[in-house]
Amino acid sequence: MANAxxxxxxxxxTDQEVRWCPGCGDYSILTAVQxxxxxxxxxxxxxxxxxxxxxxxxxxxYMNTYGMHSIHGRSPAFSTGLAMARPDLDxxxxxxxGDMLSIGGNHLIHALRRNVNVNILLxxxxxxxxxxxxxxxxxxxxxxxxxxxxxSIDQPFNAVSLALGAEASFVAxxxxxxxxxxxETFKRAHAHKGASLVEVYQNCNVFNDxxxxxxxxxxxxxxxxxxxxxxxxxxxxxxxxxxxxxDSSGNAVIVDVADVGEDALVVHDEYREDPAVSFALSRIAAxxxxxxxxxxxxxxxxxxYAAGATSQLAAAQEAKGPGDLHALLRSNPxxxxx
Amino acid sequence: xxxxxxxxxxxEVERVVIRFAGDSGDGMQLTGDRFTSASALFGNDLATLxxxxxxxxxxxxxLAGVSAFQVQISSERVSTPGDEPTVLVAMNPAALKADxxxxxxxxxVIVNEDAFEERNLEKAGxxxxxxxxxxxxxxxxIPIPMTKLTQEVCADLDVKPRVAExxxxxxxLGLVSWMYTRPTEPTLDWVRQKFKGKEKxxxxxxxxxxxxxxxGETAELGSHMVSIAPADLEPGTYTNINxxxxxxxxxxxxxxxxxxxxxxxxYPITPASxxxxxxxxxxxxxxxxxxAEDEIAAVCSxxxxxxxxxxxxxxxxxxxxxxxxxxxxxxxxxxxxxxIVDIQRGxxxxxxxxxxxxxxxxxxxxxxxxxxxxxxxxxxSPSQCFDAAIEAARIAxxxxxxxxxxxxxxxxxxxxxxxxxxxxxxxxxDVTFATSHxxxxxxxxxxxxxxERDENLVRPWAVPGADGLMHRVGxxxxxxxxxxxxxxxxxxxxxxxLRQKRIExxxxxxxxxxxTGDPDASTVVVGWGSTWGAISGAIRRLGQAGTGVAHVHLTxxxxxxxxxxxxxxxxxxxxxxxxxxxxxxxxxxxxxLVDAKGINKVMGQPFTAAELEREILAHIGEG
Ligand SMILES: Cc1ncc(C[n+]2csc(CCOP(=O)(O)OP(=O)(O)O)c2C)c(N)n1
Ligand code: SF4
Ligand SMILES: [Mg+2]
Numbered sequence: 001m002a003n004a005x006x007x008x009x010x011x012x013x014t015d016q017e018v019r020w021c022p023g024c025g026d027y028s029i030l031t032a033v034q035x036x037x038x039x040x041x042x043x044x045x046x047x048x049x050x051x052x053x054x055x056x057x058x059x060x061x062y063m064n065t066y067g068m069h070s071i072h073g074r075s076p077a078f079s080t081g082l083a084m085a086r087p088d089l090d091x092x093x094x095x096x097x098g099d100m101l102s103i104g105g106n107h108l109i110h111a112l113r114r115n116v117n118v119n120i121l122l123x124x125x126x127x128x129x130x131x132x133x134x135x136x137x138x139x140x141x142x143x144x145x146x147x148x149x150x151x152s153i154d155q156p157f158n159a160v161s162l163a164l165g166a167e168a169s170f171v172a173x174x175x176x177x178x179x180x181x182x183x184e185t186f187k188r189a190h191a192h193k194g195a196s197l198v199e200v201y202q203n204c205n206v207f208n209d210x211x212x213x214x215x216x217x218x219x220x221x222x223x224x225x226x227x228x229x230x231x232x233x234x235x236x237x238x239x240x241x242x243x244x245x246x247d248s249s250g251n252a253v254i255v256d257v258a259d260v261g262e263d264a265l266v267v268h269d270e271y272r273e274d275p276a277v278s279f280a281l282s283r284i285a286a287x288x289x290x291x292x293x294x295x296x297x298x299x300x301x302x303x304x305y306a307a308g309a310t311s312q313l314a315a316a317q318e319a320k321g322p323g324d325l326h327a328l329l330r331s332n333p334x335x336x337x338x
Numbered sequence: 339x340x341x342x343x344x345x346x347x348x349x350e351v352e353r354v355v356i357r358f359a360g361d362s363g364d365g366m367q368l369t370g371d372r373f374t375s376a377s378a379l380f381g382n383d384l385a386t387l388x389x390x391x392x393x394x395x396x397x398x399x400x401l402a403g404v405s406a407f408q409v410q411i412s413s414e415r416v417s418t419p420g421d422e423p424t425v426l427v428a429m430n431p432a433a434l435k436a437d438x439x440x441x442x443x444x445x446x447v448i449v450n451e452d453a454f455e456e457r458n459l460e461k462a463g464x465x466x467x468x469x470x471x472x473x474x475x476x477x478x479x480i481p482i483p484m485t486k487l488t489q490e491v492c493a494d495l496d497v498k499p500r501v502a503e504x505x506x507x508x509x510x511l512g513l514v515s516w517m518y519t520r521p522t523e524p525t526l527d528w529v530r531q532k533f534k535g536k537e538k539x540x541x542x543x544x545x546x547x548x549x550x551x552x553x554g555e556t557a558e559l560g561s562h563m564v565s566i567a568p569a570d571l572e573p574g575t576y577t578n579i580n581x582x583x584x585x586x587x588x589x590x591x592x593x594x595x596x597x598x599x600x601x602x603x604x605y606p607i608t609p610a611s612x613x614x615x616x617x618x619x620x621x622x623x624x625x626x627x628x629x630a631e632d633e634i635a636a637v638c639s640x641x642x643x644x645x646x647x648x649x650x651x652x653x654x655x656x657x658x659x660x661x662x663x664x665x666x667x668x669x670x671x672x673x674x675x676x677x678i679v680d681i682q683r684g685x686x687x688x689x690x691x692x693x694x695x696x697x698x699x700x701x702x703x704x705x706x707x708x709x710x711x712x713x714x715x716x717x718x719s720p721s722q723c724f725d726a727a728i729e730a731a732r733i734a735x736x737x738x739x740x741x742x743x744x745x746x747x748x749x750x751x752x753x754x755x756x757x758x759x760x761x762x763x764x765x766x767x768d769v770t771f772a773t774s775h776x777x778x779x780x781x782x783x784x785x786x787x788x789x790e791r792d793e794n795l796v797r798p799w800a801v802p803g804a805d806g807l808m809h810r811v812g813x814x815x816x817x818x819x820x821x822x823x824x825x826x827x828x829x830x831x832x833x834x835x836l837r838q839k840r841i842e843x844x845x846x847x848x849x850x851x852x853x854t855g856d857p858d859a860s861t862v863v864v865g866w867g868s869t870w871g872a873i874s875g876a877i878r879r880l881g882q883a884g885t886g887v888a889h890v891h892l893t894x895x896x897x898x899x900x901x902x903x904x905x906x907x908x909x910x911x912x913x914x915x916x917x918x919x920x921x922x923x924x925x926x927x928x929x930x931l932v933d934a935k936g937i938n939k940v941m942g943q944p945f946t947a948a949e950l951e952r953e954i955l956a957h958i959g960e961g
C-alpha cells in the first residue's frame with residue numbers, strides 16, 4: 001500500500017451532497033478524515049469504509065473509496081469478513097453509539113477481542129439521532145427524551161471501559177471540536193495492527209446539543225480535558241495544578257499536585273500489558289460533565305486475526321500441498337465397480 | 339476367520355433392513371456406520387437413517403436416550419433406508435420399547451440380554467420383562483448376554499472393565515456381520531486406524547467383534563444367515579457419503595471451479611455444524627472458515643467477504659436462517675453473490691433439533707421484509723448435495739445474487755454409495771471481476787456505474803483494490819445504474835422490478851424438468867428435496883403393481899424450471915408429498931392455478947416408500 005499517489009482532500013470526497021443537519025459534529029469528523037487520508041500513504045482503491053445505520057453511518061457515502069452502508073449494528077461483522085478475506089485492505093468502521101453499543105454491542109466486543117485489523121470510529125453523541133432523539137446506551141441516567149419522558153433509568157455504557165473489558169488492543173478517545181487531536185488519534189488507530197476503537201465525542205446539535213461542552217469547548221478544556229500523553233505524568237488544570245494518582249485500591253483519583261507532589265502522579269503508559277490502569281483512567285468520569293481523559297488509553301501488540309487465519313492457511317498448504325479435489329473425493333474408503 | 343461372504347451355501351436375499359438401537363452411550367451410530375461401510379465396500383446399494391436424541395447424554399437407559407441407526411442394503415437399487423426393519427438389534431430395554439413397533443411382523447429381535455435387568459426395565463417403563471412375558475411372541479427373539487460374553491473375551495487382555503463393557507457394540511456388529519456375510523477386514527482395519535495408539539481399546543474391540551462373529555456359528559444361528567449380492571451399479575469408483583460431507587465438498591469444488599477462494603461464516607447448530615467442521619479441515623484449498631459470535635455475524639461476515647471478491651457461504655439450520663433474514667435482504671439489494679445453506683430440522687423454534695423436516699421452503703422464498711426475491715435450490719439425496727452445492731454457487735456467482743440451498747437432517751446424516759464424478763467434467767463457473775470503467779459522464783469522462791446491467795440484468799462485480807472503480811453499496815434504495823441513494827418513487831418501482839426480473843431470468847439457465855416414472859399416467863407426483871427417495875420407491879412399486887404414476891422432482895424452487903407449468907397442465911391429478919404442512923403445494927397452486935393436493939408428514943421422520951405408496955393410491959382411488 002505504500003507509495004500511494006499524491007492526493008488532496010478533494011480526491012477523497014464523493015460528489016454526493018452531505019445530508020447531516022447543519023452544525024452537526026459529524027461534519028467536522030468527516031473533514032478531519034478527508035484531510036487526513038492524503039497523509040496516510042494509502043490508495044483510495046485499497047480503502048474501505050463500512051458502517052451500520054444511523055446518522056453517523058452515512059459516512060461511507062461521502063468517502064471516495066470503496067464502501068458499504070450495511071445494516072443496523074452489524075458493521076463489525078461485515079468488516080471482520082472483509083478483513084479476513086482481504087488482509088491487503090485498509091478497513092474503517094463507522095457507527096453511532098446506538099449502532100455499536102446497543103444493537104451491535106455483541107459484534108463490537110467480538111471484533112475487539114479477536115483483534116481484527118479494522119479501525120472502528122464510534123461517534124458517540126449519547127443519543128439516537130437518526131430515529132429522532134431517543135435515549136441511547138450511553139445516555140446518562142435521568143436523561144429525558146421522547147422515549148424516556150420521566151428520565152432514563154438505564155445505567156449507561158462507558159465505551160472506553162467496555163472496549164478495555166473486551167480485550168481491545170487499541171482504545172482511544174477524541175472529540176469533534178479538535179481536528180488535530182482527531183487526526184492524530186485516527187492516525188494512531190490506523191497504524192495499529194489489530195482492532196482499534198476510537199470513541200469520538202460528537203455533538204448532535206438537534207437532539208442533544210452541548211452534551212460535551214463541559215469538556216470539549218475550548219474555554220473549558222484546560223480545566224476539564226485530561227490529555228493522556230504517553231510517558232508523561234497525567235496533569236491538567238488551568239494552571240496544570242491537578243493530576244491523577246492511582247490509590248491503594250487501584251482507583252484513578254484526581255488530586256491537587258501541590259498535595260501529593262509530582263512524583264506521586266501516574267505516568268501514562270499506553271503499552272502496559274495489564275489494562276487495569278487504563279481501565280481505572282476510563283472510570284475517572286462517569287459522564288462528560290467532569291474532568292475526562294482524552295487520547296490513547298491502550299495500545300498493545302497482539303496477533304492480528306486475519307494474520308492468524310492466513311498463517312493457518314499457509315501452514316496447511318505447506319503441509320498438505322495445494323488442494324486436490326480428485327484426492328479429496330477419494331479421502332474416505334472407495335471401491336471399484338467394473 | 340474366513341470371509342464367509344463367499345460361502346455358496348448361504349441363501350441369498352435381495353434386501354434387508356436392519357435397525358441398530360441402544361442407549362446414546364452404546365455406540366449405535368458407530369455400529370451402524372461400520373456395518374454400512376462394510377456393505378458399501380462389498381458393493382451393495384444402500385441408504386441409511388441415523389436417528390439420535392437432542393441431548394448429548396440423556397439419562398442412561400431411558401427412552402429419551404435411545405439412539406438408532408437404520409440401514410437398508412440391497413443387491414438392487416435402493417433409494418430409502420427401508421419401510422420397516424426386518425431385524426432389530428436392541429442393546430437395552432428402552433431401545434426395544436422405542437423401536438419394536440417399527441419392526442416388520444415376524445421380524446427378528448437380537449437383544450443384549452444382560453441389559454434386561456430390573457433397573458433398566460423400570461427406566462424403560464416395563465413392568466414385566468418382555469423377554470419372559472410372552473409379549474414378543476410373533477417375533478423371532480435371539481437373546482444374547484453380550485455384555486458378559488464381551489467381558490469374558492476381554493478378560494485376558496488386561497483392559498479396564500469399563501473398556502470391555504463399552505466394546506459390546508462390536509460384539510453386536512460382529513454377530514450381524516456374520517449373519518449378513520459381510521467382509522470383516524474393512525471393519526477390523528478401521529478399528530486399527532481409528533484407535534491407533536490405544537492398543538487396549540483396539541484389542542478389546544477386535545476381540546468383541548470376533549466373539550460376536552464366532553457366536554453365530556457356535557450358537558447355531560445358521561438358519562438366520564443370508565447374503566446380499568453386490569448391486570449392479572454403474573461402473574466407476576464409489577465412496578459412501580452423507581449429505582453434509584457431499585455438500586461441503588461441493589462447495590470446495592465450486593471454489594475450485596470458479597477460481598475464487600471460499601469464505602465460510604457460520605455458527606454451530608444441529609444438523610449443520612458438520613459442514614463447518616468439514617470445511618475447517620480444508621484450509622489447503624484456500625478455504626477460510628470463521629466461527630462467528632452468532633448467525634447474524636456469520637452471514638454478515640460472509641457478505642463482507644463477498645464484497646471482497648470471495649465465494650461467500652454461510653451454513654445453518656432454520657433458527658439461524660430466521661436470524662439471518664435482515665442481512666440476506668441486504669445481500670439482495672446489494673446484488674452480491676452469497677450461498678446460504680439451510681439444513682432444515684423440525685420447527686418452529688428449537689423444535690426437533692436432531693430430527694428431519696422440510697418446513698423452511700416458504701421462509702427461503704419469502705422470509706425477508708420488502709420485495710426481496712432470491713433463488714432457491716434444494717438437494718434431493720445425500721450424494722446429490724455435492725451437485726446442488728455447485729449449482730447454488732454457480733447461480734450466485736453468475737447472477738450476483740444470494741441463493742438459498744436447502745437440505746435437511748435426513749440428507750445431512752443419511753448416507754449412500756456415490757459414484758465419484760470425474761473432476762475434469764465438473765462445470766466451470768465463469769467469474770469476471772470488473773476492471774475498467776463502463777460508462778462516461780456528461781463531460782465525456784470515463785466513470786464506473788456499479789448498477790449498470792448486462793443482458794441478464796446482472797451488475798458488474800468490482801472488488802476493492804480495482805483501480806478507479808471506487809463505489810459505495812448500501813441498503814438504502816439506490817438509483818438505477820449509479821447506485822447512489824435515491825428516494826425517487828419511479829426509481830424504487832423500477833429497481834424493485836429489476837430485482838424481480840433478474841431472478842426470473844435465471845429460469846432460462848436451469849434445466850427443464852424431466853418426468854420420470856410413467857410420464858403418460860394421469861397422476862403426477864411433484865416432490866422437492868429429500869422426499870425423492872421415498873417418492874421414487876413408491877412410484878416404482880406402484881408401477882410394478884400396474885398403477886402408472888408420473889414423477890417430477892424439483893431441485894430449482896425459485897425460479898421454477900421453465901416448462902413446469904406446461905408439464906403440470908398435462909395431468910388430471912397433481913400430488914405433492916412434503917415433510918411440512920403444505921408449502922410447495924401453495925406455491926404451485928398460486929403460480930400455476932392447478933388443483934394440487936398435499937400429502938404431508940411432520941413427525942420428524944422421512945416418508946417411507948410404503949406410506950407414500952398407500953397415500954398415492956388413496957388419492958388415485960378418490961377418482
Ligand atoms: C434493525 C433495525 N432496527 C432499528 C432501526 C432504526 N434505527 C436506525 S438508526 C437507529 C439508532 C441510531 O443511533 P446511533 O447509532 O447512535 O446513530 P446516530 O444517528 O446517533 O448517529 C435506529 C434505532 C434500523 N434501521 N434497523
Ligand atoms: S440528528 Fe443529530 S447526529 Fe443526526 S445529523 Fe442531525 S445533528 Fe447530526
Ligand atoms: Mg448516536
